Amino acid sequence: MANAPVTVTITGAAGNIGYSLLFRIAEGAIFGPDTPVNLRLLEIPPAMNAAKGVAMELADSAFETLYDVDIFDNADAAFEGTNLALLVGAMPRKKGMERADLIEANGGIFGPQGKAINDHAADDVKIVVVGNPANTNALIAAHAAPDVPNERFTAMMRLDHTRAISQLAEKVGARNEEIKKMVIWGNHSADQYPDISYATVAGKPAVDLVDDAWLTDEFRPRVANRGAEIIEVRGASSAASAASGAIAQSRDWVRGTAEGDFTTIGLYSDGTHYGVPEGIVFGFPGVAKDGKWEVVDGLEISAATQAGIDKNVAALQEEYEIIKSLGIA
Ligand code: NAD
Ligand code: LMR
Numbered sequence: 262m263a264n265a266p267v268t269v270t271i272t273g274a275a276g277n278i279g280y281s282l283l284f285r286i287a288e289g290a291i292f293g294p295d296t297p298v299n300l301r302l303l304e305i306p307p308a309m310n311a312a313k314g315v316a317m318e319l320a321d322s323a324f325e326t327l328y329d330v331d332i333f334d335n336a337d338a339a340f341e342g343t344n345l346a347l348l349v350g351a352m353p354r355k356k357g358m359e360r361a362d363l364i365e366a367n368g369g370i371f372g373p374q375g376k377a378i379n380d381h382a383a384d385d386v387k388i389v390v391v392g393n394p395a396n397t398n399a400l401i402a403a404h405a406a407p408d409v410p411n412e413r414f415t416a417m418m419r420l421d422h423t424r425a426i427s428q429l430a431e432k433v434g435a436r437n438e439e440i441k442k443m444v445i446w447g448n449h450s451a452d453q454y455p456d457i458s459y460a461t462v463a464g465k466p467a468v469d470l471v472d473d474a475w476l477t478d479e480f481r482p483r484v485a486n487r488g489a490e491i492i493e494v495r496g497a498s499s500a501a502s503a504a505s506g507a508i509a510q511s512r513d514w515v516r517g518t519a520e521g522d523f524t525t526i527g528l529y530s531d532g533t534h535y536g537v538p539e540g541i542v543f544g545f546p547g548v549a550k551d552g553k554w555e556v557v558d559g560l561e562i563s564a565a566t567q568a569g570i571d572k573n574v575a576a577l578q579e580e581y582e583i584i585k586s587l588g589i590a
Contacts, residue, residue: 262295262296262297262325262326263295263296264292264295264296264297265296266296266297266298266299266328267292267296267297267298267299267344267345268298268299268301268342268343268344268345268383269286269291269298269299269300269301269343269344269345269346269347270300270301270302270303270339270340270343270345270346270347270382271283271286271300271301271302271303271347271349272303272304272336272339272346272347272348272349272350272374272392273303273304273348273349273350273351273392274302274303274304274312274315274332274349274350275302275304275308275311275312275314275315276308276349276350277497277498277500278349278391278500278503278504278507279302279315279349279350280315280500281500281501281503281504281505282347282349282504282507282508283300283302283315283319284318284319284322284324285504285508286298286300286508287300287319287322287324287326287327288322288324288326288327289324289326290508290512291345291508291511291512291515292326292512292515292516293516294325294326296326297326297327297328298326298327298328299328299329299330299331300319300327300329300330300331301330301331301332301333301339301340301341301343302315302316302330302331302332302333302339303333303334303335303336303339303340303350303374304332304333304334304350305334305350306334309332309334312332313332316330316332336373336374336376336377337377337380337381338381339377340374340377340378340380340381340382340386341381341382342381342382342383343378343381343382343383343386344382344383344385344386344387345386345387345388345389345511345515346374346378346382346386346387346388346389347389347391347507347511348371348374348388348389348390348391348392348398348399348402349391349392349507350370350392351367351370351371351391351392351393351398352366352367352369352370353393354393360580360583361583361587363394364394364397364401364580364583364584364587364589365583365587365589367392367394367397367398367401368401368584368587368589370392370398371390371392371398371399371401371402371405372401372402372404372405372589373405374402374405375401375402375403375404375405375406375414376405376406378402378406378409379405379406379407379408379409382409385552386409386413387413387415387511387514387515387552388402388409388413388414388415389415389416389417389507389510389511389514390402390414390415390416390417390527391417391503391506391507393449394448394449394450394580395416395417395418395449395527396416396448396449396450396527396541396542396543396544396577396580397542397577397580397581397583397584398416399414399415399416399527399529399542400414400529400540400541400542400580400581400584400590401584401589401590402414403529403542404584404589404590411529411531412528412529412531412553412554414529414542415510415514415526415527415528415529415542415554416449416527416528416542416544417449417503417506417507417510417527418445418449418453418510418525418526418527418544419506419507419509419510419524419525419526420449420499420502420503420505420506421445421449421453421455421484421485421487421525421544422443422444422445422506422524422525423437423502423505423506423509424455424484424487424502425443425445425455425457425480425484426440426443428480428483428484429443429457429460429462429467429471429480430462432471432475432480433462433467433470433471435462435463439462439463440460440461440462440467441460441461441521441522441523442459442460442461442522442523442546443455443456443457443460443524443525444456444458444459444460444523444525444544444545444546444560445484445525445544446543446544446545446566446569446570446573447543447544447569447570447572447573447574447576447577448543448544448573448576448577449527449544450485450576451485451486451489452485452572452573452576453484453485453544453573454481454485454566454569454570454572454573455480455481455484455485456566456569457471457476457480458560458561458563458566459546459560487499509524510524510526513549514549514552514554515552517549517550517551518547518548518549518550522548523546523547523548523557524546524547524548524549525544525545525546525547526544526545526547526549526554526556527542527543527544527545528542528543528544528545528547528554528556529541529542530542530543530545534556534558535556535558535560535562535570536570536574537570537574538574538578540581541574541577541578541580541581542577543573543574543577544573545557546560
């Protein structure tokens with residue numbers, strides 16, 4: 262194989278998303294056909310047998326790009342030498358749980374995992390947080406990893422992005438590939454602001470092809486609530502589409518975004534883009550080049566987009582206040 266192997270750690274590896282994710286990574290979906298991967302699967306003790314079963318299936322597939330698979334129930338060991346960490350396992354919201362309870366429970370997962378990444382991962386580690394609440398979990402992990410640059414902790418907003426592309430494509434009768442420059446501002450939650458202001462469809466401005474009523478009454482609520490819709494229809498949270506989002510976000514980070522387009526990336530805000538204050542993980546328009554994300558600056562912000570950004574800033578700052586009050590940040 263032309264390149265040296267890379268190490269990928271996946272938490273929650275025996276779960277639903279993990280099952281869709283692992284086989285595609287093993288086959289080269291992120292790093293390509295010339296880069297072998299070593300997979301390190303992190304699970305909790307009750308799920309270790311399920312993780313072993315998944316590892317057996319990975320072995321049975323005899324992927325040419327898969328070298329080693331190891332299973333751990335210990336974060337320090339699981340993140341040893343990791344180049345890419347996909348943090349999927351999280352504490353789901355249970356009946357009667359307040360938002361603060363959920364964030365505190367996840368602090369007990371993403372704090373220690375952030376510290377383990379800090380202490381054991383490779384110097385070039387990249388982190389994609391999928392487990393919900395993804396933006397704030399990414400922030401929690403970043404706070405626990407003072408030696409890892411904050412911008413390496415990203416939240417997975419790619420599924421929201423592709424949901425928006427798909428809805429617009431269906432509405433205007435276009436192919437997904439004809440739609441460029443979509444953006445989802447803010448949080449991976451129902452507060453998010455899906456925005457077609459800069460989008461083009463086969464080179465034409467998308468705003469000229471749809472009316473405001475569709476955007477307000479159908480498109481934005483549909484995209485923002487799609488996760489809940491999938492749960493209702495499927496009886497379980499999105500899994501294969503979430504895995505596709507995590508792969509696309511990771512692949513673009515490693516290999517670069519397409520020329521002439523941008524995507525949505527949940528990035529640690531450094532306070533210099535679109536008035537979003539420093540210290541929250543926020544969905545921005547972004548491009549990846551040479552292994553780094555950059556926010557696309559200079560887009561004109563309408564009053565409606567500004568209101569969408571402001572709403573998400575307020576929601577994420579509220580979550581940030583919760584983690585500060587819990588002493589997690
Ligand atoms: P799942 O319940 O099927 O699997 C989660 C797995 O995580 C389980 O196997 C569990 O044992 C494991 N786990 C729990 N705590 C862990 C820990 N401390 N360390 C390691 N593993 C741990 O759930 P799923 O369907 O795979 O979804 C995982 C997460 O992804 C959920 O939080 C879900 O809400 C979120 N999600 C996010 C997006 C997004 O767009 N960001 C989309 C879909 C789902
Ligand atoms: C999704 O957007 O599909 C998920 O975040 C929904 C969920 O709550 O797991």
